[in-house]
Amino acid sequence: MNITIPSYMQVFVTVGAIVMAALALFIRLKASRRPVTVKKIIIPPLGMTTGFGMFIVPEFHIQVLWGAIAFAVGWLFFSYPLNRSTQFELIDGEVYAKRTRGFAYILIGLLALRLVLHEVVEQYISVLQTGSVFFLLAYGMILRWRLFMLKEYRRITGQNHAG
Numbered sequence: 001m002n003i004t005i006p007s008y009m010q011v012f013v014t015v016g017a018i019v020m021a022a023l024a025l026f027i028r029l030k031a032s033r034r035p036v037t038v039k040k041i042i043i044p045p046l047g048m049t050t051g052f053g054m055f056i057v058p059e060f061h062i063q064v065l066w067g068a069i070a071f072a073v074g075w076l077f078f079s080y081p082l083n084r085s086t087q088f089e090l091i092d093g094e095v096y097a098k099r100t101r102g103f104a105y106i107l108i109g110l111l112a113l114r115l116v117l118h119e120v121v122e123q124y125i126s127v128l129q130t131g132s133v134f135f136l137l138a139y140g141m142i143l144r145w146r147l148f149m150l151k152e153y154r155r156i157t158g159q160n161h162a163g
Contacts, residue, residue: 021111035094059128074140081106082145
């Protein structure tokens with residue numbers, strides 16, 4: 001079954017993605033003023049895990065190879081600039097994310113790249129399957145970035161265990 005989405009819905013979804021990215025950017029920049037904790041590092045990927053529920057619906061099903069490739073691209077390529085631009089500092093015994101000039105540009109660049117890739121991929125598979133592919137790409141990116149953050153947090157605090 002191939003579901004066609006009206007063009008105005010595609011525009012709505014694209015605008016929604018841009019608004020969500022702007023909101024994420026605002027939240028990330030604001031968060032750098034508050035101490036980082038293990039909970040703040042691990043909650044986003046845990047919350048995002050609920051998105052796997054979309055695969056219950058048959059229209060979201062994709063080939064396993066497509067999913068593995070999407071996850072790998074997110075894990076290997078999209079997370080790389082986030083990892084490189086994420087740095088922590090210890091201030092008065094608390095860990096803070098250092099503000100880096102490039103971080104906002106990296107988030108905007110990743111969004112632009114995802115939007116362009118989304119339009120290309122959408123020409124070959126359904127809109128819902130495209131959503132599945134890009135969810136897995138984003139999940140791979142976020143999971144690796146947050147694991148990197150957790151490792152750095154533990155390094156800077158001297159912790160070798162969860163806590």
